[in-house]
Amino acid sequence: MDAPLSELLEFLRYPSISTDPAYAGSVAECAQWLYKKFLSMGLSATVHPTAGHPVVVARNAHRAGLRTVLIYGHYDVQPVDPLDLWTTPPFEPRIENEIIFARGATDNKGQILSHIQGVAEMLRREGELPVNLIFLVEGEEEIGSRNLGKFLQDNREALHCDVIAVSDTGMIGPGIPTLTYGLRGIACLEIKVTGPAMDLHSGIYGGAVANPITVLARMLATLHDENGHVAVDGFYDEVNSLEPWEKEVWAKLPMNDAELIKLTGVPELTGEAEFTALERIWSRPTAELNGIGGGYQGEGSKTVIPREAFAKLSFRLVPDQNPQTILNRVKTHFEKVAPRGVRVEITLGHSGAPYLMNPGSSHGMAARRALQTVFGSDVALIREGGAIPIVNTFREMLGAETLLLGLALPDCRAHSPNENFPVENYRAGIRLNQALLRELAL
Amino acid sequence: MDAPLSELLEFLRYPSISTDPAYAGSVAECAQWLYKKFLSMGLSATVHPTAGHPVVVARNAHRAGLRTVLIYGHYDVQPVDPLDLWTTPPFEPRIENEIIFARGATDNKGQILSHIQGVAEMLRREGELPVNLIFLVEGEEEIGSRNLGKFLQDNREALHCDVIAVSDTGMIGPGIPTLTYGLRGIACLEIKVTGPAMDLHSGIYGGAVANPITVLARMLATLHDENGHVAVDGFYDEVNSLEPWEKEVWAKLPMNDAELIKLTGVPELTGEAEFTALERIWSRPTAELNGIGGGYQGEGSKTVIPREAFAKLSFRLVPDQNPQTILNRVKTHFEKVAPRGVRVEITLGHSGAPYLMNPGSSHGMAARRALQTVFGSDVALIREGGAIPIVNTFREMLGAETLLLGLALPDCRAHSPNENFPVENYRAGIRLNQALLRELAL
Numbered sequence: 001m002d003a004p005l006s007e008l009l010e011f012l013r014y015p016s017i018s019t020d021p022a023y024a025g026s027v028a029e030c031a032q033w034l035y036k037k038f039l040s041m042g043l044s045a046t047v048h049p050t051a052g053h054p055v056v057v058a059r060n061a062h063r064a065g066l067r068t069v070l071i072y073g074h075y076d077v078q079p080v081d082p083l084d085l086w087t088t089p090p091f092e093p094r095i096e097n098e099i100i101f102a103r104g105a106t107d108n109k110g111q112i113l114s115h116i117q118g119v120a121e122m123l124r125r126e127g128e129l130p131v132n133l134i135f136l137v138e139g140e141e142e143i144g145s146r147n148l149g150k151f152l153q154d155n156r157e158a159l160h161c162d163v164i165a166v167s168d169t170g171m172i173g174p175g176i177p178t179l180t181y182g183l184r185g186i187a188c189l190e191i192k193v194t195g196p197a198m199d200l201h202s203g204i205y206g207g208a209v210a211n212p213i214t215v216l217a218r219m220l221a222t223l224h225d226e227n228g229h230v231a232v233d234g235f236y237d238e239v240n241s242l243e244p245w246e247k248e249v250w251a252k253l254p255m256n257d258a259e260l261i262k263l264t265g266v267p268e269l270t271g272e273a274e275f276t277a278l279e280r281i282w283s284r285p286t287a288e289l290n291g292i293g294g295g296y297q298g299e300g301s302k303t304v305i306p307r308e309a310f311a312k313l314s315f316r317l318v319p320d321q322n323p324q325t326i327l328n329r330v331k332t333h334f335e336k337v338a339p340r341g342v343r344v345e346i347t348l349g350h351s352g353a354p355y356l357m358n359p360g361s362s363h364g365m366a367a368r369r370a371l372q373t374v375f376g377s378d379v380a381l382i383r384e385g386g387a388i389p390i391v392n393t394f395r396e397m398l399g400a401e402t403l404l405l406g407l408a409l410p411d412c413r414a415h416s417p418n419e420n421f422p423v424e425n426y427r428a429g430i431r432l433n434q435a436l437l438r439e440l441a442l
Numbered sequence: 443m444d445a446p447l448s449e450l451l452e453f454l455r456y457p458s459i460s461t462d463p464a465y466a467g468s469v470a471e472c473a474q475w476l477y478k479k480f481l482s483m484g485l486s487a488t489v490h491p492t493a494g495h496p497v498v499v500a501r502n503a504h505r506a507g508l509r510t511v512l513i514y515g516h517y518d519v520q521p522v523d524p525l526d527l528w529t530t531p532p533f534e535p536r537i538e539n540e541i542i543f544a545r546g547a548t549d550n551k552g553q554i555l556s557h558i559q560g561v562a563e564m565l566r567r568e569g570e571l572p573v574n575l576i577f578l579v580e581g582e583e584e585i586g587s588r589n590l591g592k593f594l595q596d597n598r599e600a601l602h603c604d605v606i607a608v609s610d611t612g613m614i615g616p617g618i619p620t621l622t623y624g625l626r627g628i629a630c631l632e633i634k635v636t637g638p639a640m641d642l643h644s645g646i647y648g649g650a651v652a653n654p655i656t657v658l659a660r661m662l663a664t665l666h667d668e669n670g671h672v673a674v675d676g677f678y679d680e681v682n683s684l685e686p687w688e689k690e691v692w693a694k695l696p697m698n699d700a701e702l703i704k705l706t707g708v709p710e711l712t713g714e715a716e717f718t719a720l721e722r723i724w725s726r727p728t729a730e731l732n733g734i735g736g737g738y739q740g741e742g743s744k745t746v747i748p749r750e751a752f753a754k755l756s757f758r759l760v761p762d763q764n765p766q767t768i769l770n771r772v773k774t775h776f777e778k779v780a781p782r783g784v785r786v787e788i789t790l791g792h793s794g795a796p797y798l799m800n801p802g803s804s805h806g807m808a809a810r811r812a813l814q815t816v817f818g819s820d821v822a823l824i825r826e827g828g829a830i831p832i833v834n835t836f837r838e839m840l841g842a843e844t845l846l847l848g849l850a851l852p853d854c855r856a857h858s859p860n861e862n863f864p865v866e867n868y869r870a871g872i873r874l875n876q877a878l879l880r881e882l883a884l
Contacts, residue, residue, distance in 0.1 A: 019742030019744065020741055020742065079738070079740060085640060085749075143742060143743070186645070190743075195708055196706040197708075198858045199524070199527075199857070200706055200857075200858060201828060201857040201858065202728075203626060203628070203828025203829055204612070204826070204827050204828055204856065205702075205706055205827070206723065206758050206827060207714070207719075207722035207723045207728045207827065208706075208712070208713050208722050208723050209702075209708045209712060209713075210708065211730050211731055213731035214662070214665070216659070217658075217662035217663050217734070218662075218663045218666070220656070220659035220660075220663075221659050221660045221663030223656070260647075260650055264639065264651050265639020265640065266637055266638050266639075266651045266783060266784075267782070267783060267785060270650070270652045270783035272649070280649035281646070281650050284649050286648040288648050288656070288745070289659065289737065290644060290737050290738050290743065290744060291655070291736065291738035291739050291746075291748070292655045292736050292737060292739075292751060293734065293735050293736075294731075294733065294735075295731065295754070296521070296523070296733035296754060297733050297734075297735040297754075298462065298521060299461065299462055300461030300585060301732065301792065302461065302521050302732060302754075303628065303630070303732055303756045303857070304733075304857055304858070305732075307524075309734060311659075312737070312738060312739075314644060316645055316648050316649070340709070340710060340712060341708060341709060341712035342709065343709060349743055385645040385646050385649065386645025386646055414643050414646065415643040415646075415744070416641050416643065417640055417641070418640075
């Protein structure tokens, strides 16, 4: 195993789960590992504490007259449950058939480290870079980059740049270079329904008191109409239609319903019938239930009317929906449908706006040339359904567009058990980094 | 502390949770404790193994010409979660202000042991009983008395009796002697909705696949109409109306809406508007959600479309609803409302029929006299909302009616955290047992 690969396995061993306070120590250790890696490459580096998890910044010695490129990524990962569905432990990376399995392999440790290794190799071979470079690697992407906005605000001058590059998205298929020019936004919300002061015997009291689970289910059932549209007043008011060229280009992409069924394992695809599956994922907003709980969940039965029930919701948003506006409309919706006999508590969570850039801009064209050079085939222009809220903050705070050069494959299982990343993609990322820096330098 | 009380605390220390296989050893030890108690009183006793937890039977030497009374109870208890809501550990009984706190204190260890102690005292004092007595104490009441039907069938001759007495119900208020002449039945069912083969990233796939939690919530929301009626076809077909005397007697009972609100802690009572709260609990069937789970339930957020979601349901039934018929109608209902894009699996659980006896029968009148003697005030005639499915089996297998002489108070928190039983009620149970045996002997 060569150094770049064994270093990736080292990086993957940190259980840097940002959402769970129990893992705060591992997140901090992972940041330290990155810091040392940057120093060893000959870059200057700093671990910046924040109100949450630290941000790691590294840079070469900047020279006047060169373009400044900021490469962004994150070293934090999603939780791992359900743990029993992992073939091997999520933080004990293994390589099987040239595929790396571990939590974070694709999202985002494998991808950001390929850029770091690209720069390391270039510096080792050529002694310098063709651009002024800034690496910005944060530890809170999976929890909405809570403290990065303030960090950018406080370090606006030091982080000034011409363009930003991020590999945290996907390739439309193996070997097909892909530029993502749009992302959905996100807005999260939690709802809790409380009824009796304690779990009640469902025989002794059933019929006279509201059941919090029943109330919650009925409230959640009002989220969609029978055609799969979100039934919150005003939800679609700011949704833009697709450009004709987008529908045309997407229809030709090597991704179809059969492939999506294979990737997800669902019996069939569902959703808004007037859009193709890709259009639904990339250009239409959604309301999803990410978690629900209440009452007895153990073996057998326990005949209680539970004290409370809760659900965790997230909304995927598209241009020009505003996360705060949407959250307020959803809150109003639930307050309106909340029945008597219970207490309903709604907590707004993290959010990020949708993103759209012009793939025909000069930076966009540079990225497309670099992709074409490394992969040797036509570049697919796509949007993605996931959120990288920080790209909007970059635009606002640093005034720069973000190039999304994804290296993940559709079956990389980001956020799922058995997350993985092909060794080949990791190596392609190293070459892509070098081609990109050269193209952007021109 | 006297012997009857310290023995109750001993009995309560066994975590005899029948639904959870992890506690099978404790259930068996608890049966052994009972067995030894019976022997020490001078009764003959046997611990009968079953396919599940054992049945303990004890008897005096039967004499020709005497009435035979069977006293039934159970030594198994409900699970204890949520454990953090208990003030002190559920299996470390404590007495505070003359109230015993422990899982099983009221349901049913305190109540059945008061009968056992009543007999022990009578035997010690008088050397014999005025009736032929059989104690039948099982370990599976909380899981639907799964194996007791077969046991009764196999031991029909040995268990032949004239009447059955059970203290596993409640008093309508402190100091008010109560005969329960009706019980609701129960039928349990679990529903599982499975979508993708694994938890999916809700950004990458959201919009194209059905969300199992959303589907489950929408299916569960069809269980009731907007007036709180169960919306399953045919659900009310076999429901009998109340007799006018029942409505009249119940309206005068010392139990009102304000008291029910205080007991449950709900903001207000809800349910079918055309019935009083007591009528809803005692004479109307219900559909309750006892538990629900799916997706991410930890701290923070995890933006997944979960692989599956489940709900645990139970239905409270009244004369003349048949549990199997109801379960089949509910299954048909869910199969009808199950949408495409997911797999829906429905598992039928335990069940028991509703019960109704005539409180004016000769045994009923004997019970009312015994209650009047011990408590010194008018006997309340009530039904209860909980199920004791075995009373129907007794009627079928042994041809005998069951007298339900409850000693639980409305705030005894059966099935809930901090379950409790007043020492006073335990002692009243001892006296009631003796008065009852004398009245039934006449």
